[in-house]
Amino acid sequence: MKGFRYLEGVATLELNRELCVGCGRCIEVCPHQVFQLEEKRALLADREACMECGACALNCPAAAINVDAGVGCASGLINEWLREKRIPGFTGSGCCG
Amino acid sequence: MNDKVPGFIRWYPAGQGQVPQLSTSLTAADRLGACKARWGINRMHYLVPAGLYAIGAPDAEAPVVVTANYKMSFDLVRKALAGRNVWLLVLETFGINVWCAAGKGTFGTDELVRRVAATALSGVVSHRRLILPILGAPGVSAHQVKRRSGFDVAYAAIRADDLPEYLDNGGRTTASMRELSFNWYERLVLVPVELVLVLKPSLPVALILYLAAWLAAGPGAAATVVAGYAGAVFTGVAAAPVLLPLLPSRSFAVKGGAAGLVYTFLFRLAAGGEGWSLPVTLAAFLAFPAVTSFYTLNFTGCTTYTSKSGVKKEMRLGLPVLGGAILAALLLVTVGRMLS
Numbered sequence: 001m002k003g004f005r006y007l008e009g010v011a012t013l014e015l016n017r018e019l020c021v022g023c024g025r026c027i028e029v030c031p032h033q034v035f036q037l038e039e040k041r042a043l044l045a046d047r048e049a050c051m052e053c054g055a056c057a058l059n060c061p062a063a064a065i066n067v068d069a070g071v072g073c074a075s076g077l078i079n080e081w082l083r084e085k086r087i088p089g090f091t092g093s094g095c096c097g
Numbered sequence: 098m099n100d101k102v103p104g105f106i107r108w109y110p111a112g113q114g115q116v117p118q119l120s121t122s123l124t125a126a127d128r129l130g131a132c133k134a135r136w137g138i139n140r141m142h143y144l145v146p147a148g149l150y151a152i153g154a155p156d157a158e159a160p161v162v163v164t165a166n167y168k169m170s171f172d173l174v175r176k177a178l179a180g181r182n183v184w185l186l187v188l189e190t191f192g193i194n195v196w197c198a199a200g201k202g203t204f205g206t207d208e209l210v211r212r213v214a215a216t217a218l219s220g221v222v223s224h225r226r227l228i229l230p231i232l233g234a235p236g237v238s239a240h241q242v243k244r245r246s247g248f249d250v251a252y253a254a255i256r257a258d259d260l261p262e263y264l265d266n267g268g269r270t271t272a273s274m275r276e277l278s279f280n281w282y283e284r285l286v287l288v289p290v291e292l293v294l295v296l297k298p299s300l301p302v303a304l305i306l307y308l309a310a311w312l313a314a315g316p317g318a319a320a321t322v323v324a325g326y327a328g329a330v331f332t333g334v335a336a337a338p339v340l341l342p343l344l345p346s347r348s349f350a351v352k353g354g355a356a357g358l359v360y361t362f363l364f365r366l367a368a369g370g371e372g373w374s375l376p377v378t379l380a381a382f383l384a385f386p387a388v389t390s391f392y393t394l395n396f397t398g399c400t401t402y403t404s405k406s407g408v409k410k411e412m413r414l415g416l417p418v419l420g421g422a423i424l425a426a427l428l429l430v431t432v433g434r435m436l437s
Contacts, residue, residue, distance in 0.1 A: 004400075005402075050404060052405050055199075068406065069405070
């Protein structure tokens, strides 16, 4: 995204080009222009720009994309950890209401 | 669904039934409601009924645009579609905007398929095409929707404002319609609700700080400590997010820490900090930037470009440092107090 880049080397996005059918859905849904089509198959043109929203994987009809999708929100992650640790009385749903 | 829905003009025939025909101009009440929601007032109940609506005089060939039932989303879309003949299919996202609802899955495949059936859409339109916002894609699987409902999904644009151009050029998405942004205004409008949300957890902390500082050093010191803490929170929640591109590093924790150091420097000048003891000065420069850093890190949840893995990494590395800084500050103040 113009003017903004987040940490390098953390994205969990993976593309299996062998499975790709070249439909271009990933290019359509990615808000960060991570994918490109090359020789009728998708290519990770800018993997580091991935924000792990999961749209590409969910919309890939060939299941060629894998990503550990979720919302990167510190409060949400803390709440998730607290829930996992079963802190009594904690049932918060995290961020964004 | 009744004639009390926002923007209702009249009932309009749709297949075997009828749906509300909507106005595309927003009233003062619509604008006030949006402004209140930005400040967290009635935000979780700011919604419209899910279902099918008519904009203009759509016929069986008219496009179907899909959105969420957060009233701000609904208003943005109907306003953008002024002068068009379009069906508006509103999904039940419980008053959450498209992107957050897609992340939660409520703006999702199941709800879309359910809503298409519930509104008998296949009897209203002769084509089989749904126009979705691109930011709805994290919740919707286009090929599953096709398989389960017979409708094709087209992801049109990120912003509702691009819908007219999209419709005019025959349903083609241009590169700019697909590109996210996060400009000054887009960051600024997020700040009010964040400030309101932070009040609840901050007030008890401020109270404890006030009492502790009062007992240790009297009312003057207590007021200074609480003012310093409030300013540190404000810097992290409001100032750092707005100044985001000006702050150093890609890490939000580091950005917040840097903003916090500048803030503490300014606060010390304003609060007559020349008279502070060395331990108190050190404690201020440890604790306030730590508070600012935490709240700036928390803003990752509102940005348009941070990833879960990145935030996890920042938290794994950053939280022990921030906790250590707060602990060290408390020790410094306590030990300094005992020695003086």
